[in-house]
Amino acid sequence: MDILIRYVNIYNGSLVVTSIVVLFVTALIYRIQKRRHRHNSRLKLKLIESYNKSIKFNDSSIFVNTVSEALPSGSMTMIASFFAKKKCHELHNFIPLFAKETFQKKLRQLLKKGNAQQRIEAANMLSYYPCEKTLKALRKACSDHRQEVAVAAALSLLNSDPEVSLAQLIIQLFNSTTQKGLFCFLRLVPSNTLLHLESQLIIEESISPDNALLAMLIEISNNFIIPYVTFAREDQRDYMQSLFEILLGLQYKASGVIHSCYILNFINEFCYQEKICSIQKLITEYFNFESKLFVCFLDEHENTSKNQTIGQYYE
Numbered sequence: 001m002d003i004l005i006r007y008v009n010i011y012n013g014s015l016v017v018t019s020i021v022v023l024f025v026t027a028l029i030y031r032i033q034k035r036r037h038r039h040n041s042r043l044k045l046k047l048i049e050s051y052n053k054s055i056k057f058n059d060s061s062i063f064v065n066t067v068s069e070a071l072p073s074g075s076m077t078m079i080a081s082f083f084a085k086k087k088c089h090e091l092h093n094f095i096p097l098f099a100k101e102t103f104q105k106k107l108r109q110l111l112k113k114g115n116a117q118q119r120i121e122a123a124n125m126l127s128y129y130p131c132e133k134t135l136k137a138l139r140k141a142c143s144d145h146r147q148e149v150a151v152a153a154a155l156s157l158l159n160s161d162p163e164v165s166l167a168q169l170i171i172q173l174f175n176s177t178t179q180k181g182l183f184c185f186l187r188l189v190p191s192n193t194l195l196h197l198e199s200q201l202i203i204e205e206s207i208s209p210d211n212a213l214l215a216m217l218i219e220i221s222n223n224f225i226i227p228y229v230t231f232a233r234e235d236q237r238d239y240m241q242s243l244f245e246i247l248l249g250l251q252y253k254a255s256g257v258i259h260s261c262y263i264l265n266f267i268n269e270f271c272y273q274e275k276i277c278s279i280q281k282l283i284t285e286y287f288n289f290e291s292k293l294f295v296c297f298l299d300e301h302e303n304t305s306k307n308q309t310i311g312q313y314y315e
Contacts (some may be wrong), residue, residue, distance in 0.1 A: 112141075115167035126160075127160045139157065205254065
């Protein structure tokens with residue numbers, strides 16, 4: 001009985017010691033994360049303030065000096081995040097500041113070793129600085145097992161590497177990531193770029209209808225676009241019903257699949273990203289249901305009534 005009591009006491013004592021150790025380690029980890037979060041918040045605020053001062057006084061050196069001071073503190077993730085939240089025209093004065101190889105190397109390391117969000121933001125920022133090492137890193141990232149990283153790398157390659165075509169990226173993503181990832185990629189490609197691919201596919205369909213790329217796009221349509229449009233048809237507005245009929249009618253050919261993505265992406269760009277007009281106005285006034293293109297009248301005040309696609313006008 002004494003032996004049993006002794007073992008119970010040892011067991012209880014070990015539980016107490018283990019609990020104390022776990023509590024201490026947890027508190028230490030929490031404290032480290034809290035300090036890191038506080039440091040990152042201060043660093044982010046410092047970068048934003050210096051950016052605003054640079055804009056206000058038209059002096060980019062303010063931002064350069066702040067970045068130079070902050071970089072030893074591991075701020076490359078902050079800068080990549082900063083770039084991701086700004087549009088290209090807002091970054092015009094700051095893009096040259098990070099063209100040095102020291103910055104590029106840090107970005108490529110972030111693309112390789114960061115978490116998913118950091119790798120996405122690094123891929124986005126690297127698109128502004130195309131060089132052989134960067135393009136090689138982005139091509140490798142296109143095969144990442146995390147579909148969001150692969151999609152981000154593919155979009156960056158599309159913007160920065162003139163030797164890589166949209167068709168090549170579609171094939172690579174189809175073979176290396178999920179079909180859902182490929183569908184997300186297609187929904188993020190600029191609408192004008194999709195129109196260029198559609199022209200190529202129309203030629204391919206007449207020459208080689210059994211092309212592998214065409215089969216891939218039809219598969220994406222069957223698994224994602226048709227279910228997406230079918231579900232969206234619950235919208236009972238007349239102009240939306242007409243649009244959904246157009247979209248469903250395009251799903252029989254690969255070129256039609258790309259054209260349906262063009263329509264969806266164009267709506268997203270004009271109505272949600274740029275907020276130029278409402279969906280109702282865009283479809284009822286600027287969508288030609290015969291040509292299936294968005295059109296507008298240019299130089300209305302000069303009475304020239306010249307008709308063009310908005311896609312061309314938007315460029």
